[in-house]
Every structure is written in structure tokens, then in C-alpha cells.
Amino acid sequence: MEPVVYAYSGCGTCRKALQWLEGRKIQPKVLAIRETPPSKQDLKKALEQVGSLKALFNVSGGHYKELGLKDRLSELTVEEALDLLASRGNLVKRPFVRAGSRYLVGFREDQWEEVFP
Numbered sequence: 105m106e107p108v109v110y111a112y113s114g115c116g117t118c119r120k121a122l123q124w125l126e127g128r129k130i131q132p133k134v135l136a137i138r139e140t141p142p143s144k145q146d147l148k149k150a151l152e153q154v155g156s157l158k159a160l161f162n163v164s165g166g167h168y169k170e171l172g173l174k175d176r177l178s179e180l181t182v183e184e185a186l187d188l189l190a191s192r193g194n195l196v197k198r199p200f201v202r203a204g205s206r207y208l209v210g211f212r213e214d215q216w217e218e219v220f221p
Contacts (some may be wrong), residue, residue, distance in 0.1 A: 106221075107203040110196065118199045121211040123146040128219055132201075141193030147186050150207035157185050159209055162197045171195075195212070212220050 107136055109125070109132040111118035117136050120211050125132055127191065142150070151160060158177060173195075201208040 107201055109134050110140070110142055110193065110198065110200040111135070112137050112194075112198055112212040115198055117211050121201075121216070123198045124211070124216065125220065126214065128220055135191040136143060137196055137198055137200060139193065141190055141196060142202070144186050146200075146202055146207070147189050147196075149205075150202075150209060151182070151186070153207050154209055157182065160185075160193055160197055165194060167192060167194050172207040 106147065107125070109118075109122065111122065111134055111138070113119075121134070123136065147160060151157065154160065157180075159172065161177070163174070168174070173213060180188070197207070197209045201219075203219050206213055208219060
């Protein structure tokens with residue numbers, strides 16, 4: 105299973121996650137998250153696994169703050185939020201990973217070890 109990692113080259117967490125994979129001899133397909141955001145379908149599947157919309161958002165990012173999503177996120181429908189994420193990759197928490205039917209959002213080593221033992 106070749107994982108797909110949506111990452112941003114300027115993100116230290118993304119670099120750390122990619123190094124972690126490299127250390128395990130896992131060579132993912134890496135996509136630039138800003139230019140190629142995850143599809144709405146992938147975001148919907150990830151939402152089912154992570155359990156909350158907020159977990160999919162890069163809440164510390166400038167665009168999240170510019171759009172006032174801290175106050176507006178609870179007012180958005182799931183469809184509106186997923187459309188927003190799918191259209192603006194910089195709003196997606198990174199790295200965002202699709203590994204078969206599993207999804208990872210952010211880099212937490214314990215979660216990654218479950219998917220990449």
C-alpha cells in the first residue's frame with residue numbers, strides 16, 4: 105500500500121512525518137496540499153475516522169483565522185465545511201494521509217505506528 109501524503113514543504117511537522125516514514129523505508133506519494141487538496145470524498149472518509157470537523161482544520165493557520173472560522177465553524181454544515189477544505193488545501197490540518205482505507209490527520213507517532221507498524 106503506497107500511502108499518499110498531502111504536505112506543505114514549509115511545514116516542520118510535515119518534514120518530520122516524511123522523515124519518520126523514510127526511516128521505516130516507506131516511500132509515499134507526496135502531494136502539495138495547497139495546490140492539490142484532498143478530495144471531498146477523502147475528507148468525508150477521514151471525518152468518519154477522526155470524528156470531528158475541527159480535527160480536519162489547520163486551526164493555527166492564517167487562512168483559518170482570516171476567514172473567522174473559530175467563530176463560524178459551528179455554523180457550517182458538514183457539506184459546507186468539506187467543500188471549504190476541498191477547495192483550500194491550506195485549511196486542512198497537515199500532514200493529511202491516505203493509507204489504504206485509513207486516514208491520518210496531523211502527525212502523532214502513536215497513531216502512525218498503528219497504520220505503519
